[in-house]
Amino acid sequence: MPRFVHKQKKEIGLSPDDLLFRGQKKMDKVVLRIIDFDPAKVAENDVATVQQVIEYQHTNSVTWFNVDGLHNTKVMQKIVDGFGFEPMMLADVLNTHARPKVQEYDNCILVSLKMLKAEEDGTISVENLSLILTKNVLISFQERTGDVFEPVRERIRNQKKRIRNSGTDYLLFALLDIVIDNYIYIIGLLGERIETLEDDLLNDPNQKVIDKINTYKQELNFLRKNIKPAKEMILSLAKMESDLLHDYMDVHFQELQDNINQANETSDSYREILSDQLNIYHTTISSKLNDIMKFLTVFSVIFIPLTFIAGIYGTNFEYVPELRYKYSYFVMWAVMIVVAVAMLLYFRVKKWL
Amino acid sequence: MPRFVHKQKKEIGLSPDDLLFRGQKKMDKVVLRIIDFDPAKVAENDVATVQQVIEYQHTNSVTWFNVDGLHNTKVMQKIVDGFGFEPMMLADVLNTHARPKVQEYDNCILVSLKMLKAEEDGTISVENLSLILTKNVLISFQERTGDVFEPVRERIRNQKKRIRNSGTDYLLFALLDIVIDNYIYIIGLLGERIETLEDDLLNDPNQKVIDKINTYKQELNFLRKNIKPAKEMILSLAKMESDLLHDYMDVHFQELQDNINQANETSDSYREILSDQLNIYHTTISSKLNDIMKFLTVFSVIFIPLTFIAGIYGTNFEYVPELRYKYSYFVMWAVMIVVAVAMLLYFRVKKWL
Amino acid sequence: MPRFVHKQKKEIGLSPDDLLFRGQKKMDKVVLRIIDFDPAKVAENDVATVQQVIEYQHTNSVTWFNVDGLHNTKVMQKIVDGFGFEPMMLADVLNTHARPKVQEYDNCILVSLKMLKAEEDGTISVENLSLILTKNVLISFQERTGDVFEPVRERIRNQKKRIRNSGTDYLLFALLDIVIDNYIYIIGLLGERIETLEDDLLNDPNQKVIDKINTYKQELNFLRKNIKPAKEMILSLAKMESDLLHDYMDVHFQELQDNINQANETSDSYREILSDQLNIYHTTISSKLNDIMKFLTVFSVIFIPLTFIAGIYGTNFEYVPELRYKYSYFVMWAVMIVVAVAMLLYFRVKKWL
């Protein structure tokens, strides 16, 4: 799982217009896909060049232009030129370490946030998703091809759905909604693993449990770090007054806010649970150790006077009257047993055993 | 007691208009009940179909339409159609995991919050309550039939009460008031159990007490998690400027806010008490263990020189002058007793015993 | 000392207009007292019925109408009728568990807060005080007769004081001022007891000290819980724009705010002190225990090699050369003393003793 981003020395002092890809290349070739739809028709196709897409901005239909792969700065330059974007904005898209944000430009709105995905091997991958909202075209930039947005495509294909009859802003909402739903889903996956720890914690608290707690804590912090700034971002988006966002979006932005709040609250809850588990672990371990040490100490203490008594009659004094009597040895045993039993009873009464 | 909600994979990417029941089915058949009243008359009856209810929206009387059971999406569809609601709003009603919220629509206000109920077996059940406020009809959606709102029905039947002479907004207040009163009542029940722990804690602090503290802590967190977002919700409602809410409601919303604040403050107090109890438990346990270990150590230490002395005279040297004197053995005992008493006194003076 | 309020099952779902006394009856008979004054004259008298008071609202003098005892709902009903108050407002007055609050009504302002009083037996009693401010009459409701407000009466009797020449709003300020002064006084009383703990803590930290710290902590929390919401209340009052409050009250409300802030800050300080004391206690106790255990362990360790040496010469081997020499026994003693002294020196150098 990746940690925090370290700025490279060479990245310091760059012009904000420099189109430099800052991130890890996650796929070989940039893939461009188009879905173009209006209430009457849908057309999906892969396109070879940016040129094919640019005309869509002048039609009345809604066009979703998806770019998988960010490392090809030439493609990016063509998008800048074709759509008339600020170069600076594309430079932001190319920086995969950027914080989630919303920025309004003259002819478009840039939204960027982190996309979390549960991979098949159980790890969680994080990717930067940038969305550029223009009047007729929504451009999405992903670091690699994924099937996360498939349900939205499905809804677009279905004529009766609201998405077919709305603008690019509703499409933007649909994509953000899926990203946030994935946050909740992934927190849930981690949460399930955290909750199953509870049994181990009570029955057999060992080093493995504590290691797992620490791992889960790190993973949760990682999730939180990626999810938290999205809240601010959604809020800014909801407050933005732009011609590109219709009034009917208010309700939908409200829903996004509710969802992101739920994601944050659930992750807070799991954080508290982990912290409680850690406390319970330490309490249990320490109470177990205390019991052992108490038992061992009591055990030792019982033998101390007995060994002392034996020591007394191991002395070589010429005149020790007790040594002469025939039953002395047995009397000694009797005394020892009485002493031991008395001490045991005392400790039991005192609840030390 | 339920924990946090995990989003299912199939729930990701749904359209907000899809009427899908997300929750646990808690009763077999959906039950529809109507109370229709104006200052002059009251009429209560169970209705078989939604169709019978729809006309009430055009009369001048106040109608409270209660729906118990949410799993029948056909019924819901009929409500959407009959009252002309946004499908999206009903989809919210069907999601029992949603956060408490208030949402204003063109012709109505949706209020949803968690309803806590102390069951007869001592557990606490949580249920989603959705209320739709329209001009003449208040619709309430409960997950199952309960008698929580009986006192309101009672007040409606009584001609002299304010509720008979007010609109749907006052009815909304009356229902919210009961829900919040139940919060305070349930926190009180848990609080009583928490306060009775205090005696056990001082007299006999054992593992059971700590287990109880941990359980109560979890239960309290569960309550807090459900109550807290209601505060925000009430605040939004109080600030809402809508034709559906009369001016005279300000005082009543103020009262709801006072009550929800009291609920939150009381739960905060119990949380602090639990945290204090945990501290006292640990302090007591550790101070008890310290006393035991100190006692045992002092006990052992007293025997150490005595055993050493006995060891000295257990040596087999050919010439040990002391061994020859007749009273040596008794002198040894005397010395031992002196040493032991001296040490005891020393420890007593030092307050180690 | 009372704890947190538990809502009774029967209190759930009551109409806000129901005049139900919710609290503990603290005196037998309701006592009604009147002070009526203007710059020229003062008249004080006990009155038998509410009827006698009602006319005062139409005179130009300032009337302070004090009601001791809240349990008689008939009296309350008469006040409601006589002054034309909202029944709902009086219901609030009757709920002695309500949170401090300010509520503006058409013809009056309701102010309620907690009154703390140091009883003669050292305990602290808490009482709800409700004040209703109207144009010419200020009504105060106390749970029982007390002499807390005597200094205000004294000032009223004195013609030169500002209170004689001002309206009901200044009288309200004077009463609130006394209540808040009492907060500071009572925190001071507790504070003195907390500060005297410090000597015990350093000289003789025992279980009694820790019990006292815990008790004071609870008492302080109790005070804080009652004082804190008053701050909000005073703030709301200061911000209120009402014809009943003259402009010259701004300075006085500012003073109330300063005082309540001082009360809160002082209680925060004592809370930190208690927390520090707890830390010092634990540190002292643990350091004392460490010293004891270290001493005892070092003591035991010194005897271990000595006892071992004695054990060696207690063996019964046929050929042990040392046993035969005449001075062996004394050599053994010498060796033992050297070993013991060497260990003592080593421990002393290492600063373990």
Added chain:
Amino acid sequence: MPRFVHKQKKEIGLSPDDLLFRGQKKMDKVVLRIIDFDPAKVAENDVATVQQVIEYQHTNSVTWFNVDGLHNTKVMQKIVDGFGFEPMMLADVLNTHARPKVQEYDNCILVSLKMLKAEEDGTISVENLSLILTKNVLISFQERTGDVFEPVRERIRNQKKRIRNSGTDYLLFALLDIVIDNYIYIIGLLGERIETLEDDLLNDPNQKVIDKINTYKQELNFLRKNIKPAKEMILSLAKMESDLLHDYMDVHFQELQDNINQANETSDSYREILSDQLNIYHTTISSKLNDIMKFLTVFSVIFIPLTFIAGIYGTNFEYVPELRYKYSYFVMWAVMIVVAVAMLLYFRVKKWL
């Protein structure tokens, strides 16, 4: 060093107009001093009566009227009468326990705050400073004569300084600036002592160090308690819109805010340092104790099997074959040494020693 203020019983319920000195009398006779200046001339002199000062309010020069000693309420009454102040305002000046505050009156502004001073014996004294800003006269009230403001007098005497050419508001700024500079200076003094603790902490952590940490913590809390409310006060002053404050004061108030923020941040830093030092102390102490106990335990454990072996051959069985061989004794020693060395190696490998 003084602690928190306890309200006296007799102070409860006083009228805000009562001119009562609430504080400790710190000097015998009230001293009145005047500096009167305009761009052209300066005149300094001690005055005997308030009467002499009152005329200055009608001249065009700036007059700084300094009052040392507050206990003479007759002097105060004359100031009230002479300058036409609200009696209430002077009552605030006389309460040396009041919180720092700014209050605007019709013809003046009252500023009060705590003045800290490092005394020559190393202690820190706290004093209340009240400043009344009128159009032509600035009145300062100190509890006793001091030389804190000498640098300002020096600047006034110097014709080229800005202070000579500005109004009473700039003079107010100059005095406040010195008070806040003193805060930073005094925090620095304490800070130096805190920083020197660090060496002791690492080399020789003993009870004295912990006592010092606790003392410094209390002193720092005392400073913070006095400095913190000044921040609020400065902020209120900067926001105040009054004819008495010229526009050019904005920059100067900004500087005061920066300085008071620096004071607060530095004290926060030292608080964190103290808290870290406490942690380091506890860690060091506990790690040292652990090392001792580990060493002692390992030492004891090595002797346990040796003593056991000796015990075996101390038994008096008639037939113990080993006792008969001539070299048995030496073999026993050899075995013992092997066992001891083996154990030592084992512990060393395990890194327990």
Added chain:
Amino acid sequence: MPRFVHKQKKEIGLSPDDLLFRGQKKMDKVVLRIIDFDPAKVAENDVATVQQVIEYQHTNSVTWFNVDGLHNTKVMQKIVDGFGFEPMMLADVLNTHARPKVQEYDNCILVSLKMLKAEEDGTISVENLSLILTKNVLISFQERTGDVFEPVRERIRNQKKRIRNSGTDYLLFALLDIVIDNYIYIIGLLGERIETLEDDLLNDPNQKVIDKINTYKQELNFLRKNIKPAKEMILSLAKMESDLLHDYMDVHFQELQDNINQANETSDSYREILSDQLNIYHTTISSKLNDIMKFLTVFSVIFIPLTFIAGIYGTNFEYVPELRYKYSYFVMWAVMIVVAVAMLLYFRVKKWL
């Protein structure tokens, strides 16, 4: 690494106009450099006197005037006179301990903040950077000559870059951007060292690791203390409405805010990591000690009954039947082995070993 600033006694009460250098002299001679550019041309040169620079304020080109070294107050006085600045502003520039701030004056804006730099020997140096923005000239004050701003000079030399075609405000942004990029870079450097601690922590947690953690914690606190106030400063700058800042700067200030937020969040993350590492260290150490003590105690306890048995048969009673049998000695050994093995098994079953 420097700690907190202590105010000197002599600095108290200075006039804000006094041009006094408050800091450490870091270079011998003040160095003045000029870059003057417009879209068409660039001119760079070192200048000998301030006089040469002053004319640039009346040309239409953008001039960046860099001053390295602040200790020469004569140079400063000339700048004040030549540009017509407030003396007070330059006094702020000369105080290298001032908090980061933005201050608007009549004809210019002063921005000051801390510049962090990773020195070649691994230490981090901190320097105060002051920037004065006027219409045509940007003046930068550094404490010593450095190459931090070289990338900006590079961009200026390149005609195609945006910086060549923008005003002084964009130049200001470019400089601030580099300073903040350096914050992130330096936090990253420290972060890398912190992350490498993790292995040591798990494999070999010793005193060195804890010392490093404490050192890194101090360094991180030092960074945070310098970076944090810059956030506020950037925010004030972004909110400032001044003719000197063009509208197109909004996007750039937004970027600065994002970057400073990222710096703060990353440092928060490392702080949490350090705190977690400290916890893991203590847990590991304590668990290791517990294991040792448990092992040693169990080991001792096993020998206690064995030694007791040997003691029994070391007694010198005349009649001890067991001593007489031929195989008694071997039976004793057998019993001892059985006891030892039984105890071992018991401890193993109980999971104490």
